[in-house]
Amino acid sequence: MENPIQIENYKIQKPEAWAGNMEDQELIDKIRDSEFSRKHIDEGRDYCYFLDKKYYTSNKENSEYVCMAYTLNEPGNLERASVSDVIVEENEVYSIHRISVLRDGVLIDKIPDTKIKVLDSESQSSGGILSSNKKINITIKDLRLYDVLILEDSRCKAFTERDFLRKEFSKYVWVSPDNYWAYGNFKFTFINDREQNIAYKKTFFRDEQGNVLEPEIHRLNKGERFIIEEQNYINPVDAGREIFPFIDFATENSWKDLSNYIAPIYEEMFSKYSLKDFAPHLAEKLDAVPDQDEKLQFAIEYVQNHIYYIFNADEMNGHKPQEPSVTYENKQGDCKAKCVLLKVILDYIGVDSSVVLVNFHTDYYIRYYLPSLLSFNHVVVKIHYKGQEYFIDATIRDEFGLIENRGFIYFMHYLEVKHDQVLQERGSYKFPYYCVDEKVEFNARNTTGRLQLTTTYKGNRANAMRRYFKVTNKREIIDSWNSFMFYALNYSNDRNGTDVRNIFKDAVIDIVSDDKKLNEFRIHYTATVENPYYTDPQKNRFLMYFDRNVIKASARDFIHKDLPFWHNFDSEKYEISLYTDQKIDTEEKYTVQESTISNPYFEYKSRKKISKNGATVFIEYNPLVNMEIPRDQFETFREDHHRVADSNFGLGIDIIEPGLMNMIKFNFKKKFK
CATH class of the missing domain: 2.60.40.3140 (Immunoglobulin-like)
Structure with a gap:
């Protein structure tokens, strides 16, 4: 050997003897x-x-x-x-x-x-x-x-x-x-x-x-x-x-016994250390912020962005949290250390908070597990502020916004680090804002189309998009948007295999604004399109814009006997306008079709505004998230998503070709349709 x-x-x-010997x-x-x-x-x-x-x-x-x-x-x-x-x-x-x-x-x-x-x-x-x-x-x-x-x-x-x-x-x-x-x-x-x-x-x-x-x-x-x-x-x-x-x-233990075991370990850290004692300069900076909302934002972002996150596997499972003075001095710590420091800071500025134990990876199974502190592998901070409840992951970086505008963390089960606690289930949530608010305008004149998108992202979407634009090459970003437009405008069905750069000429995408308090990230995309119409095999022309992100394929395709469907979609709002210098069919079924869906777990509405040379669709999608869809209600939930997919996720207009014979053909088709 x-x-x-x-x-x-x-x-x-x-x-060993307990294992036996063969x-x-x-x-x-x-x-x-x-x-x-x-x-x-x-x-x-x-x-x-x-x-x-x-x-x-x-x-x-x-x-x-x-x-x-x-x-x-x-x-x-x-x-x-x-x-x-x-x-x-x-x-x-x-x-x-x-x-x-x-x-x-x-x-x-x-x-x-x-x-x-x-x-x-x-x-x-x-x-x-x-x-x-x-x-x-x-x-x-x-x-x-x-x-x-x-x-x-x-x-x-x-x-x-x-x-x-x-x-x-x-x-x-x-x-x-x-x-x-x-x-x-x-x-x-x-x-x-x-x-x-x-x-x-x-x-x-x-x-x-x-x-x-x-x-x-x-x-x-x-x-x-x-x-x-x-x-x-x-x-x-x-x-x-x-x-x-x-x-x-x-x-063998109860949740109350376990919470009473772990609470004193953390309480010692909270009571033993005052922020002014070990971080007087940080305390001075906090004191200098006059607005309490901004002070809270400053506290969260200081711990998230100025204290380096170190995941030490040997320290995570079964070890005491690091003292907040050490975390502040070394500017690094694991999730327990960062959360303890954040709570000490929040105590200083008078914001009610607590540390909670979670496990995002096995969240669904915690309800089935026996009570155990070893079921958790992560720590976050729960904040009560102005009558609302928020959860903050202190290990996240590059997250911004006043607390009501920050990203939402999806999970259900947690144990609060206080005395006499039981396993808690977090409630469902409805976004107070639209995570995606997009306005699309496509103008076709003669043989050229002018495409414009203005999109505002909020919450998790703003954080993710901000990071994406920071680390991604501009040419790659434009190609990504071009590729999306290739499918949204249905060009994939009449010019498949064509280089998208040859379809979307002069494509430009810019950051319009980035508001770090509202956590709003706004971008603007423009492109020129030669031959803007989709043409079917019968040579009929259409202007189309269907955003397949609106269709929730995971809900439509979900099949599982044991797992309920976890509902975590974003709220969305779209205004899509298509204009042409050609005459359009203002009575076409799918062009004028509107929808109103009032499911217990989401509300969906599409409204149309039709003119002789164009149309606009207004779409709003408001889900109730951070929850499981009960099995006995899932098929209705699925069917309502099929309704969204039935031409209610965008807009299409039919062009009436000029000329007497084309008009006769159009009237004949309408009569016998």
Whole structure:
């Protein structure tokens, strides 16, 4: 083996006593072909003869053990098995117990053919993400197609003094396995060796008809084990439409107990430090801002933009927040540190606020999890101001506006860091402004069209567009708008394959204004279009402008049995005007068609103004967001979005071609339409 020095991040040793020990002959006996294995191998899939997984938790460590044997019949799996990476956290040790192959009935030890390298896992350090994680690179020589690979390993995370939460609380989520694999034997064991009881909750398990069963909650005392074992097993989950069954294991607690545990840790920071004591210059700057609205904006943007965000993976899960004086002095900190500093500043200026725990990535599942502080991976600040409730992510940069104009953060569940709290659900939200307010005007004269757009973005849209214009090449921005116009004007159907730069001549896009208080970002786009009309195969000409962003395809196409639809669309307003020097059909059905949709979750209205040489459509879309659409109301919600898509998301006008014969043809078509 090519490892002259044993490195502390990994070891080669026998398993711990709690994991058990499997002899060579026992391994060989478990790798037996059967009608079940042959069926799946014949289908061209790799096959796992057995998977034995154990999770062990105590007040000193968390450990995970795996022993498995699977075929290498597919070249892709052979490649992945030959070179693999294992990421270990600080104070975590990866132990290799066995690497072997069964080849032609003979068990061969592959540890002598294994090369191990330990690398720093620092791929994102330049972006402020710090981690003392290590990447253990494992290369196994001379693996061959049709080998059976046997891997037995474990990883142990020993707790340090900084891991006070992990010492006190345990959390582990078991998720049913990938449904690509077929297993001859599948076994999972959870071992509780803690002084505290561990509760476990089985969720999204199904009966034989595929119906979701009610969640089950049970308890493990110290020394007890939970075991799942299946023979000839394939996970039956429909991965595209169903949630995989999972079991949440967590130290038995209530949300109130947990909030009472964490609140004093933060309260010490808030009460111990006064802003004037450690940041007198910042206090003076705040005092000099006469308007309270602007003072609040200054406080938020100071922490967001002047305190560098460092995500330290080792500090996030289970560590106390950094003292605000240190954060201010060093001008850097993680989300906890930045939020604590922001709250101290808000306390100084007399704005009511609190720190809340969230997890944006698993927000939907928190309601199903057992109460645990380890369910959260992020911290934000909740602000009460002028009778309204706002949430501020102190780690965001380049966000602007008075508090009512700032970007909206989408999430539902949170735990407030105060005494006697329970898990809270954030309410639905209706935008007090239009996130997109766009005015389009297209004038066609003779063979040339003049296109103008003026668009005002607010809230999240303003922040995103401001960043986009800051970092993107101007030519690329213009090409992007040209490409959008290519489809909006329906040119994709009569001149597809044409370079958009040859269609939209002299295209220019400029920033008109950028109001950092209103958080309004306004742009203006102009272009000249030769041959402005869309022409169908029958040589009929049309002026069209349909903005497909108005159609919410994700709502129309959504299909899932378990997940409700998460409603998070922006409010929008459009005024689209099309003018021509030609005569138009002022009675054409779709030209004059208007719509009013009053769904409980969005209101949509389109109104038309028709003249003999043009038309204007006024569109308003006002959604109720940050909520799930109930399943029994979703089909009506979907159908209403289909109505929007039925020619109500823009405007089209038909040109009546000049000449007596064209007029006769037009009248004949109208009569028999």
